[in-house]
Every structure is written in structure tokens, then in C-alpha cells.
Amino acid sequence: MANENLIKFCVTCGQRTKLITITSDGGILNNLKAKVATKFGLDAEQVTLRIKLNEYENLIDIDENDSEDVELLKQGGNVFLDTPQKYAVASSEDTSDSDVSGRQEVASTSSSHEINSDSITENGSSKCFNVKDIIQRHPRGKEIDEEYNTNSTITTETRRLLTSIVCAEMVKIFTYYPTKNQKIKVAQSIIQAYPTLRSSSQVPYDIWFDPCDSNRGYLSQKLNTMRRNLPRNELMRPRTKEGGDKISTSATSKTTKRKYTPLKEIAPLEEEELMLFCKRASRHETKGILEAMAASYSNRRNWITLKAPSVPEILARYPRLQDSPDVLQQEFKLMYPENGNKMITTWETRFCPHILQLAKMSRLPKIRQLYGELYKESVIDDDDDTVPDPPSTSEIALFSFIMAIYMVPSQTARRKSSLADSVGYFLVTRPIGTSVESHLAEERNAKKRRQPYLLGIGERNNPSQFFIVVDDLAIPCEGDITEAVDKLFKVHYVFNIRYADEVYGFFAFIQNFVYGISGQEAVPARAREMMASITALEVNANK
Template sequence: MEKASCNLCVSYGQKKKLLTVSSSSPEELLTNLKSKIAIKFSLNNEAYTMKLKMEQFQTYVDIDEEDMDDVNLMRDGGSIIIEPVTSSQSPQRSTGATVIPSSPEDGHVLHVQCSTDVSTTPPVKEAKVPTKSPSLKVKGFDVREIVRNHPRGALIEEEYSTNQTITTETRHLLTTIVAAEMVKIYSYYPTREEKIAVAKSIITAYPSLKSTSSKYPYDIWYDETDSARGYLSSKLNTMRRSLPREQQRRPRTGKYSGLQVKAFKKELKRTFQQMEEVTSEEEDEIVNFCKRATAESSAEVLEGMGRTFQNRRNWISEKLPKVTDILERYPRFLDTPTVIQQEFKLLLPEATAKLISKWETRFVESILHICKMSRLPKIQALMKDLYHPPSELGDQ
């Protein structure tokens, strides 16, 4: 994407500045905008919220910093109002805008207001959420209504209506929308009963998104037997990481929140046969060889990946790396299918034969169905090659 510039009129207190921001991507736009705001208004580490007013719309729309499609809306320019966030400030319900907390790295929240001009407008007065009766708040949480009122909710509704399920990326969007509403109504620390009520509301609105192999059909969203598990719990944990230290204390227990690694470690236990580790020097040598190896060295790569299996499993179990970290260290998982087969066989030897026998009859159809719905460019390209290989296109 070539570089483009946008003009933004930014207000902070009594000061107003006209900023021109150049960028070639939404990520760069967000980074450059924050940098210029910090310089122009002498903001160091102060937390603040931003409200944007654009030409294209007449109503408020949400901007989620984790969603680059949302951030990209700022490329059309407009007026931004910056409001400081105090340490005692709690999430409030806006008269017209939904608050979506941002990613942990940035620690900011974006509000977007759109109208037909680009002049600076005064801050929107926000009303506090009533907190008299938690039971009333639980009763009034309607996921379907929340999604329908969200600017990007139509995408979820259309996809679910068409396929009776949703893709992973759409599920991320649904989780973000619902978690943001939970923060507005219940704060960053909803009670167990509130989280259960929201999880039930999700599977009531979208029945196929429930668990079919457990006692509680809503436990993939919130597991009442293990509060660290479930999509909602994970999202809330991520959102809380961006809070100042003094706001991370749980209001009911007084303890500081944090990702509960212990619960995840329990899930990673496997019954695979323990193998002998290689030395760290030998492991580094094998890893570097596998990274540089060509397709002609696939046999040597397979042998090296087998020799480092135990080192790899111990690293994953102890450090809990992200998938991107694993693939960066062992990139041959991406382009050497025999490496994946060998890893699965070493990890779950008793299940290998069963997986192969049931692969085509049980799994392939479901996987292809999910891939057809995906909006990821890589998946779409693979599906195009599968159904319209280059030879067929050439013949036509």
C-alpha cells in the first residue's frame, strides 16, 4: 500500500492542533498519530481516550485498535477529541458510543463519532451505568441485541444466518463486542454469575456456538469449573493487562489480576513417550540447520526435528510460547508435511492410526466448510488453488 496522508483536527482541553499523518498501513497510521499527539500536546505516559468525528456517518461507530479495518477509517480524516483518563475512572456507558478497550500494548481506548462535517465538537457527556442491582444487569444482557446494534454486527449476523456457524476471525469479533459490553456494564471484573449469564446469552442467540461434549454447553465461552478458561475469560484477561497497576486490583478480593498460567499448563500435559534430550548446543545447531535447509534436505530435516522433539516439548510446556514463536523457531512445520506427521506420531502414538483412518470421512468435510467461510487471504488463495488449479485455468 502506498503512503497516504490524512488531516485530523485534534483537541485536548483548550488546545487545538491540525495534524497531518502519513502512513502506508493502518498500523503505521495508529503509531504515527499517537506519536504526533504525544509531541504536540506534551503527553508522556498519560492515558487518554480519543473520539473521532467523520464525514461518512451520522451515528457513533466503534473503533477497536486490535482491528485494523476499524483503524483504517481514520484515513478519511476528521476531528478528534482527546480526554484524559483518571486512575479512579471506571468504564461508563456513553450516550451514543460503545467503549472498546484496546490491545495490551497500547493501553488506549478509541471512541468514534461520525457526522457530516469535520469541525471539532465538545466531549459527549457520559452517563454512569446504574449499579443498584446486579440481577437486573444480568437479566438485561441480550447478546443478539448488542450485536445487531454494533456497526460491524451485521457481518456476524449474515455469516451465522448463511452458514449456521462462524469462522475463527468472526468469533474473535463477537468476543470483542461482548467483552466490551461486559466491561461497560459490569466493570473489568464481572462476577461468576454475570459471566455465566453472558455465556448463556451467547449460545441462546447462536445455538451452534455451544459445546456439545461437556456438562455445561456454554463452557467454551466461560467455564465455571475453571475461571481462567473460555473465550470471554481470555479476552477479559487481555483487556485488563492494559490497565494501570492500581486498577488491576480485583474489587471483591483485593488481589491483582494476571494470566493464570497454571490452568493452561494443566491442559498441556500429554502421555507421549519421554525421549532423551539433546544438549543445548546440539539443539541450536540442528535448529539453525533446519531453518536454512532446502527441499532436497527433507530427510535430514525430518531426522533433526525428531532428535529435538523432547527439547521442543519441554520448551512448549514450560514457556508456553505463542504459535508464531514456535513457527519462527521451527519453520519447517509450515512447508514440510512429513514433519507434522512425525510430530503427531511422537506426541500421540496411540491416536495416529485412528486419525488417519477417520481423516477423510470425518474431518475433511468440516475443515473445507470452515475454510470456504474464511476471509483470510492465505486461506482464500489455497481454496482457489484447490478448486481451480492453475492447469484448469490454463485449459479454459
């Protein structure tokens, strides 16, 4: 049993190579660094670890704050140790984008070419920051251009490389503290060199630098990461602790940031009569129930939004929101008349195929594993002529949702749980024969998930029945996975509930780009990046 927790590495430092075995208990990276420091007589805090995977030619940098990198370590393998004289370890403020050490890239760009004297003025401000020229001169720039020219977009891993190269050049020209205008010019130069990497928002370069918030955008995040290793006397600004209001994970926590203007209400007595009719009418009196719910909509919406009742309290007054699918759909349509059918009409035709294409391009092990599992690549036997059955439409849709969660990770949640755990806040599957009541009892004891999520009954990769679980209640869903996700999203709005932290990025993507509902909160950069990639793939396919 103990051997199952052991991970073996072949570690190389300069001319020396040693076999190192660690346990998977606790922090894998910290255990490995401590063992390496002992074996090679180094300070563990002053080295950078890079791992070599068999299927890739390039080494992959390991960041202790990036859960995807830590997942790579669980596989063991060949690890290369950069000496402290050349590189410094960079802990990241944006855990998904600190893939290459800033000082490493500065050294690389410095050795590859001289500074173009036309690109800076006497005071160091930018005249012409030509990203295309910088990438073409860099030793690894060919990787970026080849991928972009082939697919009209780039993967997350390649975008990280692009960000690192550009930020290294910025540091060389502008120091570690470029001005706002300089960062804007660089961001503009990136989307000029690679037009499909622009955002769909009013500021097309805000994925790279957001002029409304200097801490947002890949350039600012990478520069913040690089500055963390500066000596204290070189820091121009004091380090600050991560701020922001903590978001409650309770399902009764309401979305106070959604704009709301109170609606004109009907008389309380009239509302009470309509409410009693809906309670006592047969579920099959659909037309009468829908008319009564529509007539009392204003009173109900004001109460839910302004008084913030719990889900059980709402369903006690309006039980048809739980047991009549048409009522919940109507409620959302009254809130957003133009957006109600967007998921049903566009996910499988527009989003799903391009998400699968992005998954096929990805170099992240988990996404590659999901793609192979969907198309049953791992079970193909060279000696067997049997061709695996192609995945069904519902399987493809399910995997596209899960892949989207991996492609748009929620940074707040990743500090608390892995991406694999995040999927469990979207969908939990149980085998056929599992009773909903037993699952609710199990969840009640675990006290893990509080925000709404899907319960799928049936095969793990293709459940046949779905329920939305929220506040110890199960709301049945009719139809396939796409219809279930459509209803899950709408439950958040109808009952005025926050998205779970663990899948916030995923739902932000669904909200802004599938349903087209804008909010007061900023759209995560990874969500905007994925939408830009989908748009680029669409354009490329229509050429």
C-alpha cells in the same frame, strides 16, 4: 529507496484534518501516535486510532498489541482520532480480541437504551441477561444478526463486536467485576441466542467463559482489557504479570504434558536383534521390517518418551523411521489405533471446503488476499474473456492449511512474530532445482526454525515434492500436501516433539478436531470457535 519505507495517512480529529507521513521502521503505531500527538497537541497515550478501509463502511479500531491491526496500518489511508474525553486506549491481554474499546461500547449501549429493571436484582446479580434483546437494541446489532442468519455462524470480526457489546452491558449491570455465576449466565445467554456459537466440549459455553479457568474465554479476556484503563483506586484486584512456563523452541524439547504409562517390554537381547535386522535389511523388505518394528515397539516407545533422546539419536538406532514411510505410519497407528487416517480421509472432504467458505466470509485483509490469490481474482481483466484455470485439489488443500493458520493464531507466538512469519514455521518453499543439502546448510546458519516443518520444492503455490526438516535432517514425504501435513503431524508424536509456538494454535486444531486426540493442555478458544463455525456451516449446507 527511502520512499519505499514511507506510509501516508490522512488523519482527522474533530473538525481538523492533516496529512501525516511516517516511516515503517520500528513500531508503526507508536510512530503514528507520536506524530499525531505533535500535530494535534494531544497526549498520545490518551487517544484511540481508528482506520477507514475503502472496501468497508465501518471504522476499524487499532490495537497496538494486535498484529492484524498493525498490518492494516502498513497500507496507510484515512485515520480518525477519538478524543480522550470519550474514549480510552485499551491494550489487550488477548491480542486477537481487543478490537473495540470497552468504554466506547459502554457509552454506545448506554445511549441506545435504558437498563431493563427486570434484568438485575437489588444486589446487582443477574435474573435475566437477554443477549438477543441487547444485540437487537444496539445500533450495530443488525450487522451481527444479518451475518448469523445468512451463514448460521459469524466471522472473527463480528464475534469481536458481539463480545464488546455484551461486555459493555455486563459492565453497566454488574460493574467491571462480575461474579463467576454472572459470567456463566451471560455465556449461556450467548449460545441460547446464537446456538451454533457453542463449543463442542462438555461445557458448551466455554468459548465465552471457562468455569474451570476464570481467565479463559472471550468474556473474561475482554473484561480484563477494559479494566486496564481503570484508575488504580477502582481496581479491585492487583494487576499480575503474564505467567506460565516458557516453552523451549528446541526440537529436542519433549511434550511432558502428554500422558504416558510405560509399556511392557520384550527382553533387551531380543530388541537388539530386531533393531540390527531393521538396520541391515534392504528398504524393500517392507514386511519383515514392519514386523520387527512392531515387535520392538514397546521398548522403543518407553525409551523415546522417558529418556527424551534427540531426533538424530532416534534415527541412529531406528533409521527406517526416516527412509521408510510405512514404518512411521505404523508407529503412529500403534500409538493411536483409531486415529491414523483421519487427515487423509477428512481434510479435503470435510474441513477444506468450510475453511474456504469462512475465508470468503472473512474481512481480514490477508485472508481475503489469500482467497483472491487462490481463485486468481486479482488477475481477471474486464477486457479479457479468458477464464483463469480453476485451482487444483492440491492448491486448494495448501491454501486451506495456510488460511487455518491465520484463523487460529497462536497468541504466545504473536508477541514475537507476525502471522505471516508463522506460516514459515509450517512450510518453506524453494524453486525446482534447489538441493535439500543447500537448504539445510542455509537453515543451519540462520538458526531460526528448530521444530519440524515442511520444505516444499516447486511452485510457491503448488510444490511438487515435500520433506520434513527437523534437527538438520530431511525426512522425505511421498504424495501431495495433505499427505505431507499428515506425516508432519505424526512426526511430532513419533519423535515426541512439541509444536512450534508460532503454529501451536493450528496444530492444536488439527490434533483435537481432525485426529480427535485429546490432550492435557486446554484447546485454544480460536480453535474451538473455528470448529463450531465449520459444524454450523455443515448443518446449514445439509438443510
